[in-house]
Structures are given as C-alpha cells and as structure tokens.
Amino acid sequence: MSTSTGRNKRMPRAVRERQMMDAAVQTFGQRGYRAASMDEIAELAGVSKPLVYLYLNSKDELFTACIRREARALLDAVRAGAEPGLPADRQLWHGLHAFFTHTAEHPDGWAVLYRQARTHGEPFATEVHAMREEIVAFVTGLIGAAAREAHRDRALPDRDVAGLAQALVGAAESLAGWANETPGISAHEAAATLMNFSWAGLENLMNGRSWQVPSP
Amino acid sequence: MSTSTGRNKRMPRAVRERQMMDAAVQTFGQRGYRAASMDEIAELAGVSKPLVYLYLNSKDELFTACIRREARALLDAVRAGAEPGLPADRQLWHGLHAFFTHTAEHPDGWAVLYRQARTHGEPFATEVHAMREEIVAFVTGLIGAAAREAHRDRALPDRDVAGLAQALVGAAESLAGWANETPGISAHEAAATLMNFSWAGLENLMNGRSWQVPSP
Amino acid sequence: MSTSTGRNKRMPRAVRERQMMDAAVQTFGQRGYRAASMDEIAELAGVSKPLVYLYLNSKDELFTACIRREARALLDAVRAGAEPGLPADRQLWHGLHAFFTHTAEHPDGWAVLYRQARTHGEPFATEVHAMREEIVAFVTGLIGAAAREAHRDRALPDRDVAGLAQALVGAAESLAGWANETPGISAHEAAATLMNFSWAGLENLMNGRSWQVPSP
Amino acid sequence: MSTSTGRNKRMPRAVRERQMMDAAVQTFGQRGYRAASMDEIAELAGVSKPLVYLYLNSKDELFTACIRREARALLDAVRAGAEPGLPADRQLWHGLHAFFTHTAEHPDGWAVLYRQARTHGEPFATEVHAMREEIVAFVTGLIGAAAREAHRDRALPDRDVAGLAQALVGAAESLAGWANETPGISAHEAAATLMNFSWAGLENLMNGRSWQVPSP
DNA sequence: CATGAATGAGCTTTCATTCAT
DNA sequence: AATGAATGAAAGCTCATTCAT
Numbered sequence: 001m002s003t004s005t006g007r008n009k010r011m012p013r014a015v016r017e018r019q020m021m022d023a024a025v026q027t028f029g030q031r032g033y034r035a036a037s038m039d040e041i042a043e044l045a046g047v048s049k050p051l052v053y054l055y056l057n058s059k060d061e062l063f064t065a066c067i068r069r070e071a072r073a074l075l076d077a078v079r080a081g082a083e084p085g086l087p088a089d090r091q092l093w094h095g096l097h098a099f100f101t102h103t104a105e106h107p108d109g110w111a112v113l114y115r116q117a118r119t120h121g122e123p124f125a126t127e128v129h130a131m132r133e134e135i136v137a138f139v140t141g142l143i144g145a146a147a148r149e150a151h152r153d154r155a156l157p158d159r160d161v162a163g164l165a166q167a168l169v170g171a172a173e174s175l176a177g178w179a180n181e182t183p184g185i186s187a188h189e190a191a192a193t194l195m196n197f198s199w200a201g202l203e204n205l206m207n208g209r210s211w212q213v214p215s216p
Numbered sequence: 217m218s219t220s221t222g223r224n225k226r227m228p229r230a231v232r233e234r235q236m237m238d239a240a241v242q243t244f245g246q247r248g249y250r251a252a253s254m255d256e257i258a259e260l261a262g263v264s265k266p267l268v269y270l271y272l273n274s275k276d277e278l279f280t281a282c283i284r285r286e287a288r289a290l291l292d293a294v295r296a297g298a299e300p301g302l303p304a305d306r307q308l309w310h311g312l313h314a315f316f317t318h319t320a321e322h323p324d325g326w327a328v329l330y331r332q333a334r335t336h337g338e339p340f341a342t343e344v345h346a347m348r349e350e351i352v353a354f355v356t357g358l359i360g361a362a363a364r365e366a367h368r369d370r371a372l373p374d375r376d377v378a379g380l381a382q383a384l385v386g387a388a389e390s391l392a393g394w395a396n397e398t399p400g401i402s403a404h405e406a407a408a409t410l411m412n413f414s415w416a417g418l419e420n421l422m423n424g425r426s427w428q429v430p431s432p
Numbered sequence: 433m434s435t436s437t438g439r440n441k442r443m444p445r446a447v448r449e450r451q452m453m454d455a456a457v458q459t460f461g462q463r464g465y466r467a468a469s470m471d472e473i474a475e476l477a478g479v480s481k482p483l484v485y486l487y488l489n490s491k492d493e494l495f496t497a498c499i500r501r502e503a504r505a506l507l508d509a510v511r512a513g514a515e516p517g518l519p520a521d522r523q524l525w526h527g528l529h530a531f532f533t534h535t536a537e538h539p540d541g542w543a544v545l546y547r548q549a550r551t552h553g554e555p556f557a558t559e560v561h562a563m564r565e566e567i568v569a570f571v572t573g574l575i576g577a578a579a580r581e582a583h584r585d586r587a588l589p590d591r592d593v594a595g596l597a598q599a600l601v602g603a604a605e606s607l608a609g610w611a612n613e614t615p616g617i618s619a620h621e622a623a624a625t626l627m628n629f630s631w632a633g634l635e636n637l638m639n640g641r642s643w644q645v646p647s648p
Numbered sequence: 649m650s651t652s653t654g655r656n657k658r659m660p661r662a663v664r665e666r667q668m669m670d671a672a673v674q675t676f677g678q679r680g681y682r683a684a685s686m687d688e689i690a691e692l693a694g695v696s697k698p699l700v701y702l703y704l705n706s707k708d709e710l711f712t713a714c715i716r717r718e719a720r721a722l723l724d725a726v727r728a729g730a731e732p733g734l735p736a737d738r739q740l741w742h743g744l745h746a747f748f749t750h751t752a753e754h755p756d757g758w759a760v761l762y763r764q765a766r767t768h769g770e771p772f773a774t775e776v777h778a779m780r781e782e783i784v785a786f787v788t789g790l791i792g793a794a795a796r797e798a799h800r801d802r803a804l805p806d807r808d809v810a811g812l813a814q815a816l817v818g819a820a821e822s823l824a825g826w827a828n829e830t831p832g833i834s835a836h837e838a839a840a841t842l843m844n845f846s847w848a849g850l851e852n853l854m855n856g857r858s859w860q861v862p863s864p
Numbered sequence: 865c866a867t868g869a870a871t872g873a874g875c876t877t878t879c880a881t882t883c884a885t
Numbered sequence: 886a887a888t889g890a891a892t893g894a895a896a897g898c899t900c901a902t903t904c905a906t
Contacts, residue, residue, distance in 0.1 A: 010865060032335055034250030038901060048867045050903080059901065090430060115335045119248050163409040170390025171383050178382060192429050193379040199427040201417025211415045213408050214306060226884070226890060254876065264892045269877065442886060464767055466682030470880060480888045482882080491880065522862060547767045551680050595841040602822025603815050610814060624861050625811040631859040633849025643847045645840050646738060658869060658905070685896060696871045701898065 017055050020045045025066045029108030033120045067117045070109035071131035077102035088146035100187035103176040140165040147206045168198050233271050236261045241282045245324030249336040283333045286325035287347035293318035304362035309411055316403035319392040356381040363422050384414050449487050452477045457498050461540030465552045499549045502541035503563035509534035520578035532619035535608040572597040579638050600630050665703050668693045673714045677756030681768040715765045718757035719779035725750035736794035741843055748835035751824040788813040795854050816846050
C-alpha cells in the first residue's frame with residue numbers, strides 16, 4: 001500500500017506525478033494542510049523536493065490537485081454505483097452503498113475532502129463545494145422522482161426537496177467520518193442506518209404526513 | 217461584533233482573559249489552528265503577545281480553553297432550550313431550535329468545535345468528543361422516551377436507537393455548517409427541515425415500518 | 433535552608449535585600465547567569481519582581497552584587513583562618529583549610545565565583561579577578577616568607593614565586609570544584625592533598641632542587 | 649583567523665559544516681552557551697540560519713558537536729606530544745608542553761571545554777568529563793610508573809596517586825586559563841612552572857617525605 | 865529527468881524591564 | 886513598602902520555495 005519506491009530513477013512523468021499526489025493525499029489527510037510539509041511529501045513520494053515543485057508548482061496547487069482528484073474519484077464511484085433503471089429507493093441505496101464503500105477504502109482522500117479542504121479557507125472550500133452540489137443534485141433528483149412515482153397529484157415543493165437532500169447528504173458525510181473513525185462499522189451498516197433513518201421519513205413526507213412546527 | 221477595544225490600559229485580569237479568548241475563538245474559527253498566529257490573536261484582542269502567554273500559557277492551552285468554553289456554552293444553550301415537561305418531539309424541537317440558534321449566533325465558536333478541533337489531532341478532538349457524547353446521550357434519551365410513549369409492547373432495539381441518534385446529531389451538525397455558510401437559512405428553518413426529515417422517519421420506525429435492505 | 437518566607441509583608445529594607453541576594457546567589461549558582469530568570473529569583477525570594485528592581489536595579493547589578501558579597505565572604509573566611517603568628521606552612525595549611533571549608537559550606541556562592549562570574553564576560557570576570565589577586569598575594573607572601581625562613585642566602589626569584597602561587601591557587605580552585613562535585617571528599621582531605629602536593633615541592637625548590645627543563 | 653568567507657556560494661557539505669563548527673566554537677567560547685545566538689553563529693560562518701539547522705539540527709547538538717570535536721583535538725594533541733619510550737618525567741613534560749601549546753593555539757576551543765561545557769548542565773558536562781578522565785588516567789599512569797622506577801620496595805598508595813593526578817590536572821587546567829588570559833606567558837613557561845611545582849613535590853613524596861597534617 | 869545546496873520570512877515562546885497604583 | 890498589569894526585543898526553530906548543476 002506504500003507509495004514510496006525508494007528513489008527509483010527516471011520514471012515517466014505521469015507515474016511520478018501519481019506517486020507525488022498519492023503521498024500528498026496521505027500526508028494532507030493525516031496531518032492537515034498546514035501541518036503537512038513539502039519535505040515530508042517529497043520524502044514519502046521518494047523524490048526530491050524540487051521535482052515536486054517542477055511538476056506541481058506549489059503547495060496550494062498540489063493541495064488543489066489532490067482535492068480535484070479525490071472529488072472526481074468519489075463522484076465517479078457514486079455514479080457507477082447507482083444503476084439508472086431501478087426504483088428510486090434502490091438507486092439511493094446503491095448510491096449510498098457506493099459512497100460509504102469508497103470513503104472507507106480511501107480514508108485519506110475522504111479526510112482531505114471532508115475535513116481539510118473545508119477547513120482551510122475559501123479557495124479550497126469552493127473546490128469541494130462544487131462536487132458536493134453535484135451529489136446534492138443527484139439526490140434531489142432521486143427524491144423528486146420518488147415523490148412523483150408515489151403520487152402524481154401532490155408533489156413535494158422544490159424547496160423542501162432541496163432541504164431534505166442537504167440533510168441527507170450531510171447525514172451521509174457525518175456518518176462516513178464516524179464510520180471511518182469507529183472500528184467495526186461497515187459500509188453496509190452505515191448505508192443501512194442511513195436508509196432506515198431517511199427513507200422512511202421521506203416516504204412519510206411524500207404521503208403528506210409532515211411534522212407540524214408548534215406555534216410559539 | 218469586534219472584540220478589540222483599541223489597547224485600553226490596565227484592565228483586571230478576568231476581563232483581559234475574556235477579550236483574549238474572544239479574539240482567539242474568532243481567529244481559530246476563521247483561520248484554523250495552525251494558520252492562526254498568536255500575533256494576530258494578540259492584536260485582535262488589543263494586547264501584546266507576552267500578555268497572552270502570561271495568562272494562557274501556550275497556543276495549545278489557549279486552543280483547548282477555547283474548545284472548552286465554546287463546548288460548555290453550546291451545551292448550556294441546548295439544555296436551556298429543551299423544557300423537560302413536554303412530549304418528546306416537542307423537546308427535540310426546542311433542543312434543535314436552541315442548537316441552530318446558538319450555532320448561528322456564534323459561528324466562530326461553532327467553527328472551532330465542528331471544524332477546527334476535530335481536524336487538528338487527538339488531544340483537541342477528544343475535548344470535543346466528550347461534549348458531543350453528551351448531546352448524543354440527550355437525543356438518545358428523547359428517542360427512547362418517544363418510542364416508549366408510542367407503544368409499550370414493541371420497543372426499538374437499543375442499537376438502532378443509538379445509530380439513529382448518531383445520524384440525527386450528524387445531520388444537525390452538518391446542517392448547522394450549511395446554514396452558517398448559506399445566507400438566508402434561518403435557525404427556525406434548519407430546525408424545521410431536520411424535524412421533518414427525522415421525526416417522521418423515527419415515527420415510522422417506531423411503528424415497525426423499517427426500510428428493508430435488498431439482498432444482492 | 434530555604435530563603436523563601438512566603439511573601440511576608442513590610443520587612444526592613446536590609447532584610448529584604450539579603451533575602452533577594454540569597455535567592456539570587458542560589459539561582460545564579462545553580463542555573464547560570466543567563467538561564468536564571470528574574471522571575472525565578474523574585475519568587476524564590478518571596479517578593480514581587482518590581483521590588484527586586486527597586487532595590488537592586490538590574491540583573492547585571494544584582495549579579496555583580498552577588499559576586500562582591502560572595503568574594504568578600506570567601507576572603508574574610510580565608511583571612512580569619514590563617515593565624516599570623518605561626519610558621520608559614522602552618523599558616524598555609526590553615527588558610528587552605530578555611531578555603532575548602534568555606535567553599536564546601538557555600539557551594540552556590542562558590543559556583544557563582546568560580547564558574548559563572550568567569551564565564552559571562554568582562555565586567556563580571558574583572559570583579560572576581562580582583563579577589564583572586566588578593567588571595568594570590570596572600571599566598572605569595574607566605575611562600576616568600578617560608579623561603580626566607582629556610583635560608584637567607586639563596587632566595588627564590590620573585591617571578592618563580594608568583595608562578596608557583598598561581599599554580600597553587602589554581603590547584604586549590606580546581607580541587608574545590610572537584611570536592612564539591614564528588615561526594616565523600618571532605619574539606620580536611622582536600623586541604624591535606626593539596627598541602628602534600630604543593631608543600632613538599634615548594635620545600636624542594638627552596639633547597640635549590642628544581643626540575644631541569646630538557647633542551648630540545 | 650576568521651572563518652567567514654563572505655557568503656561564498658555552493659560549497660560541499662563537509663566544508664560548510666566545518667565552517668559552521670569553527671564559528672560555533674568561537675562564539676560559544678567567547679559568549680557562553682546561552683548568550684551565543686544561532687544568528688550570530690550563522691552570520692560568522694557566512695551562511696543563513698536554516699542551513700545551520702539543516703546540518704547540525706539544534707543548538708544543543710551543535711554545542712555537543714563542538715565539545716566533542718575540541719575534546720578529541722586536545723586529547724590527540726597531548727597523546728601526540730608524549731613519546732612513549734622516554735622516562736616518566738620527560739613524558740610528563742612533553743605532555744604538558746603539548747597541552748599548553750594546544751590550549752594557547754585554540755583559546756576558544758579551550759574556553760568551550762573548560763568554562764562553558766562545565767557550566768551549562770549535565771549533558772554537556774558529562775561530555776567533557778569523559779575526556780578529562782582520559783587525561784587523568786594518562787597522568788596517573790605516569791606518576792605510578794615514576795614511583796615504581798624510583799624504588800621497588802615502597803610504592804605510593806593508589807589513592808594518593810589518584811589525588812595527586814587530580815591536583816596536577818586541575819593545576820594544569822587552571823594555569824592554561826591563566827596563561828590564556830595573561831599576555832606574555834608562553835606555553836613553555838607554563839609547562840616549566842608546573843613541572844617545577846609538581847615534579848619536585850612528587851619526587852619528595854616518592855621518597856616518603858610527606859607533609860604532616862598538624863593535630864588541632 | 866533530477867537533485868544537493870541554500871535562504872527569506874514567519875512562528876511560538878521567553879525575558880528583562882517599566883508603569884500606575 | 887510593595888505589586889498587578891503590561892510590553893519591546895530577541896531567540897530557537899521550521900517551512901515553502903529557488904538556484905545551479
């Protein structure tokens with residue numbers, strides 16, 4: 001699983017770049033953006049520091065590149081999980097399953113996205129925000145479709161759907177962090193917990209049984 | 217909202233300490249633990265750096281003190297919100313409302329707790345973990361009580377209740393961050409969204425209508 | 433043996449000053465001039481820092497005052513030891529005995545004089561140098577007297593006497609440090625070792641039996 | 649004699665390291681451990697501070713490295729001076745001569761060993777202690793050999809020999825400092841003074857003529 | 865393609881010293 | 886006679902970044 005190759009000579013650029021990014025994701029994920037040093041990343045990647053700069057220009061750009069790569073990988077995994085033909089709840093289930101599986105298999109990548117990127121200022125947070133919106137849109141679509149499946153006459157207001165999607169995605173993110181930190185929680189279990197928690201509620205809402213805010 | 221008082225001279229220690237902690241929470245919350253410099257904190261507090269060290273000893277201790285103070289304040293706010301006599305759903309509603317109100321009024325404190333403290337290593341994360349467990353216990357109690365209210369015969373398994381509490385608290389944390397970042401989302405609205413999302417689902421579960429994981 | 437008096441109020445100046453100097457000698461002797469902090473000294477003396485400055489002006493002056501006091505005490509002890517009427521070797525013996533006794537009883541004072549004062553630059557070293565010269569003069573007088581006692585015709589050249597006195601005093605200083613650091617070496621034993629080492633040699637020299645430097 | 653080379657660029661590591669150590673010995677020897685600043689050392693060495701840290705890690709390690717280098721150099725000089733074949737007094741003479749010559753030629757190194765290293769705490773003092781013991785052992789051997797040469801029947805007790813060696817080495821150390829501080833004292837003269845002072849006395853002792861401690 | 869050598873700038877921390885009471 | 890409150894200045898150390906080869 002180690003990325004280091006003991007300073008092998010003369011590799012093609014693409015390979016070297018991958019090694020560096022692997023090392024960077026690992027280091028950023030574990031240490032945090034500020035605490036990670038370029039020295040450490042270069043050493044872990046098995047290259048000299050100037051080479052890191054030659055290929056990736058600066059710490060900021062390297063971090064951004066890590067965010068982009070990991071965001072792309074996560075999105076692809078979720079998209080690959082959800083099979084378009086199925087009913088909405090099955091699609092959601094598969095999407096969540098893929099999501100928890102991927103975050104469990106790439107804990108450092110997930111730490112970069114969920115913890116570090118959002119913690120260290122505007123430019124990085126924006127990068128993650130874009131990916132998050134793509135996931136929210138995906139979930140929003142599913143909920144909307146399910147609502148329409150259930151009954152044509154009384155659709156859920158768009159604004160409510162959006163809020164629910166946000167809550168669901170937020171709960172998923174939180175559970176992913178929790179599952180990664182807590183030994184013994186499988187991706188399957190996390191997904192089941194979240195489906196149980198959310199789907200039953202969503203179904204209720206689709207049937208018009210919403211919880212009423214008390215007046216005072 | 218600024219804490220700086222333009223270098224007023226000779227204040228009693230307690231006052232100065234409060235000013236410093238206010239400045240520290242603001243700086244840590246916005247910049248992050250590593251990126252925040254003691255210089256910046258001292259300047260924002262309107263004192264010289266040595267005074268910060270004289271009163272608060274080190275960056276680590278200052279950060280820890282911030283975490284403790286903000287955690288205590290949040291817990292107190294939530295506890296003060298939930299009135300013991302009401303039915304469980306009303307208690308939860310009031311608790312969530314207090315939670316979202318407090319996090320909206322103290323965005324930097326919330327950032328310190330939710331983002332920074334958990335991102336920068338064991339000793340700090342532990343500090344927050346303790347507070348979080350108190351909140352989870354509170355919610356767990358409410359869900360359990362509600363389940364017992366609804367029907368004496370078929371109680372929810374403890375393990376399920378715990379998972380649901382984790383999911384609910386996670387969703388709340390996530391929504392708080394989202395509400396803080398997204399203009400136009402009020403504490404009331406965030407609380408309503410989460411109640412709708414979660415309570416209806418919980419009710420369903422209490423009635424034995426859980427979502428079934430598909431086999432493959 | 434502790435100097436601290438737990439911050440008693442309103443003492444006459446002379447007493448307070450003594451407490452501070454005691455604390456300073458102890459701290460300087462154990463930590464060294466630079467490593468000793470005014471905070472530590474004030475605390476050990478049981479007073480506030482501004483009072484130390486009010487009475488003793490600055491760290492430099494405080495250190496100088498310590499050197500002077502300890503040098504004076506050591507000189508007085510040696511002078512009080514040597515009784516003028518006796519033969520030269522007995523006088524030297526008593527002087528050395530007093531010297532080793534005093535340095536053993538005031539290890540911090542001796543450390544200030546022998547180690548710290550000579551280690552930290554011109555102004556302090558000069559202070560000690562003066563006292564050392566007084567001791568060297570005392571010893572030079574004894575050796576000269578003994579030489580004249582032994583034989584009127586062939587006196588030792590002054591330059592040789594001076595060199596011998598330097599060597600003797602140097603050996604004494606070195607032995608004092610050694611005796612202070614090595615448990616089980618009494619003042620009596622140190623003095624006896626040095627008398628044995630030096631007096632027999634001096635006697636030899638007085639009788640014209642000097643060691644001849646080889647030519648090449 | 650200055651080590652600075654006016655910020656010459658790109659030297660091999662070994663050379664730079666030597667320059668830094670030279671600068672460090674000079675600075676530590678003159679200022680003392682605490683008063684010497686890494687800035688000053690770096691400037692004197694003609695490099696930037698980070699380079700000093702890159703090569704020598706910390707002030708502590710740099711100081712320790714200086715102690716070791718200077719101790720080694722002094723030991724080597726003394727050993728090279730004493731030729732094994734000669735009679736004991738001639739060996740001692742040559743050893744002392746080499747000792748005073750070396751300390752006169754490397755006053756800063758000698759100051760580091762004799763003054764600074766012993767003044768600033770356990771870890772450093774230990775370093776010097778080891779070297780000193782080697783010299784004491786060397787002298788002890790010479791005195792013992794001389795005693796056996798002089799007469800087979802009545803050997804000096806080991807304990808006395810050890811005490812004498814301590815006194816002799818102590819006197820030598822003290823004289824070296826004195827000679828370095830006093831202009832016009834050559835290494836030759838210092839060595840002659842000490843031989844005169846000590847050897848004649850040792851000879852006396854070997855012949856059983858020891859000085860008798862008076863009773864009271 | 866790759867690196868050993870080097871640094872400007874900044875950080876946390878400490879300390880001698882003073883002021884206002 | 887005595888102190889709580891406060892600071893300017895510097896020190897040790899680290900890091901992102903760049904040359905010259």
